[in-house]
Amino acid sequence: MSFVEYGDTIKDGDTAIVFLGHESMFPVKVQHGTVTQTKYGVIRHSTDLIGKKYGSKVTCSKGGWVFILHPTPELWTMNLPHRTQILYSTDISIITMMLELKPGSIVCESGTGSGSLSHALIRTVAPTGHLYTVEFHQQRAEKAREEFREHGVEHLVTVTNQDVCKNGFGVSDIADAVFLDIPSPWEAIGHAKSALKAEGGRICSFSPCIEQVQRTCLAMEEYGFTEINTLEILLRVYNVRTISLQIPDLGKAAEDNSLTGFDSSNPSNQGSLCANLQQGTVQFKSGVPLREMVGHTGYLTFATKS
């Protein structure tokens, strides 16, 4: 397995995802002789994991079961240990497309943070591209290097421990895209420009606050970037529920119930509505919004180097 290549069976040294149920999962480092505790019991790596096919169901010691999944950057994003606030797949998706990333692309990123976006970028530029990621916090930089190694992607990424605003990305004139997720991105625009290739390079800056966005847009314009465009993407998730609503008792007009509007004998109702006039309820399937308040992550500003 690696984060950039699918494997079929679980091997010693793999990072696998243990799936327990709805939005309940965690990553595990597969190792001979190790055991992992879950609420359904113990998983013994040597017997339960190694050699099994990814996607298999594994029964734990207490009788409950879990699924073992092949890691992907998306699953990693949902399960990685946070050292910083991370970017989620919704933002990552639009960033990837707007930066026109694909196999072979050279990307620069700062700050590395917890590596959520990094893993996604590496996956997209593999096998011929490269990610140059800059992190000014020494321990985080080291931890990132370690994780990339464990996940089999170290040949696709270079982690540099420095301040991007002072020293840039460590490369020049070669990047297809630059991504900034730092407190003062306007200070790094100049360095971003020099890291980017001569023509057509794309830049993206992520900032939670509009004031940061304003300063960044101004800097982009000053440095001659074009097509400057700011947007925000919000995810709405729906729960699929079967809902029962009561039919109000409006009394009886005459003998028949035809005024209720629901005709249980009408075959055309079978599909969507299921009127149960005896119990006075109507059932239907609905996509219920999960949360009414859609969270703000940050503003994404894109531009092109001309």
Next chain:
Amino acid sequence: RKIIFEKQWFYLDNAIGHIYGTTFEVTNGGNLQPKQEVEETSTETKEAGTDNRNIVDDGKSQKLTHDDIKALKDKGIKGQEIVQQLIENSTTFRDKTEFAQDKYIKKKKKKYEAVITIVKPSTRILSTMYYAREPGKINHLRYDTLAQMLTLGNIHAGSKIIVMETCAGLLLGAVMERMGGYGSIIQMYPGGGPVRAATSCFGFPKLFFDNLHEFPLSKVHSLLSGTFSTETLPSDPEDNTLVEEESNGLTDEKQISLQETEEEPAPEAAMEINQTEEQETIDINVDDVEFKENKEKENKENVREKQIKQWERRRKLIEAAALLREKNADGLIVASKFHPTPLLLSLLEFVAPSRPFVVYCQYKEPLLECYTKLRERGGVINLKLSETWLRNYQVLPDRSHPKLIMSGGGGYLLSGITVVLDKGKSDSSNLEALKMEEPSPKRCKVQDLHC
């Protein structure tokens, strides 16, 4: 070739040789000329008002008439100059606020300065273009929804992906871009052949198409049940008759050349139709025997060519079927006008366990049903029904605010991950028994379809 775009017409000839991203001006003759960088004279203090309380919109503030402006255009005066003239002849310009002046200039520039920038195609550009101009062709798949699909589906180099789309080939192109020519794609198609109009706009190198396969939906059931054969190709009902009959195969040929028009590039099909038409006129003219003989020879060659093409198609079909039969695809991505449920239920059979799948639908309700049916089927986890909203912003000093919000109109996504499918009674009863032992928080509520 004359290109007409947004009320502007021009020839592309002069653009050849320039690098992508070059901006051109359209001259009076319709030719493109690289635009010179003009120094913005924004350093001089502009005369401006404070608000619009005294500005009356009576349509009389511009002194130049339509004819005056036309005369300027005819004289060959550059757009920049025209805008300058408009400003000087506007009685209200200097009373406008600076912001209003900026807005005015921007608007006039857009109208009178014909500036074109030629860019390299990419998923970003093509998907935004298609959504803005031809959303009906792509089932209203908004570009941010497309972006989610590519990521949720973990589309990357080296995988084996099954694509089913009726979005003019846009989704296929996007998938191909993210795979960079590595790995393989099997495109499932309805009817006679896949539509790849948008795919060709990406400008992929030829080798990207080496690992692109296609397979007809109409053969899926037979493939799954093991009864698949290549005896009848979807668009060639008159297979064998073609080899035997020539001049009498008029109607057959016409039928086939009409059907092939759907799949093959236009010039080829036109040639074939011409051939058929010529055949008809020649048959009428009985005197021209020699001419007719020559035509028959050409016809025979034509038939031979068609035969070769058919064998090629058959070979490719068998290849695609073999790839599908392995049932080890790394992902499934669907965006079509069809109801998603039957597509998912059948196509998921070809996907390996622990692999992502994503299905797009313009409407939410079919995905509700799809979700339910998938739950019943089993073998899928982490089902998620979602949509994304996009909001863009105007960011200018002292003038920052949101512009549009795009929601609902971009369609919905159902995504999930495959797992090993539990088949057989003993497994499911084991499943029931195990579920009983789960601690209470996990116990399924009657109406709560989770997990």
